[in-house]
Amino acid sequence: MSLLKVVGGVGGALLLWATFQSPSGSGDVASRQTLSISEQPDRIVLGWSGPVQDPMSERIAAALDRYKADRRRLILILNSPGGSIDQGRKVVAAIRARDRAIDTLVQKAGVCASMCVPIFLAGTERMADPEAYFMFHQASLNSSTRENIKRRQLNEAETARLSQTIKALETQATDDLFRNDIGIRGVSRVWLARMREKIPDRDIWMSGQQLVEERSGIVDRLVRTPAL
């Protein structure tokens, strides 16, 4: 009987302990890609949250295809830290390939950083909350390529040469990005040139309100997002 009590007690304690444990996995949240779809009577809202990485273009394209015949207004809400230039261009191509208006929106306290900006600019009407955040910076090699380079045993001269080459490539990629992906419909050339001068080696954060006040042409219209 007493053995039974001991077993019961230990079992109870273990059960209590196990109840307090729950699976972890919070580490990959920042890199998790989520595409939510909300169908409303007058519009379809697609919500993208996550980096601009494969398979974003496929997922966005599939969602847009799903509503190909639907005449309701299509809005793509973006919350992204940016990511791959190639993937971003594929997303822009997927949006432009649809023969219909697709509006883009960044919500209050939402972020559209780096390669997300060209995707935002692909929208027919580009809307942002005054407190939405946009970030501009110089293009850079992805972290895995940098790690691969670091692992190589190079002497000082080779390292310096490689650094110079990387810098030149990044500058070229940034110029290309500013000219072909950001400097498009309605974006002020003067503003863009000023921004290009500011970004080497630093991130520039701007709110939707600031972008409108500076007449950047990035944001077409400011909207208070809870009202949308």
Added chain:
Amino acid sequence: MAFGKRQPGVGSAAQALNANTAAAPGYAVTESAAPTGHPFRWLIILLACGAMLYGLVVSYGPDILRDHRLAGTWQPAYDLQAMEGRCERKNFVITFCSAKIRSVANPGQAPITHRFMMLFTGGGGEALVPVRSTIDRAAVSIFYAAETKLLNRTLSFVFTAGILALFSVFALFACWKALNHFDE
């Protein structure tokens, strides 16, 4: 009366009650269990337990309620950065965690300190990802606390609040009894 023997510092009140057992034995057993000691002592215990319960409910209750209301709506807040995250485990039972969340988009803004507690779990080595709710943009948290460990935090809160409430009720009862005996 084994129960009576176990009472620490059995005083004159308990002994006097025991004298009545011949007349009403059942009643005497109940009365002998009455807590002894100066009512002031029980009052202090009551106030301490009450204060701890109040502190717990005020500091953790609203956060837990909010996190339940917003469960499933959290998305990474790329404009925020978590820093100085630390968890302190006490006797392998309770863990207090805290992290500061600062805005990278708005560096002038003062960082928010986020605190939470958990039972029977460490919390070490977990990634601190700041998140914001899609339905309440002002609600900011750490994903590990808001989503991953929400059940643990809820159980920890209920369990701790329950124990403190129990102690408070017992202290109130004991204080009342002690006060009655003190009058006699």
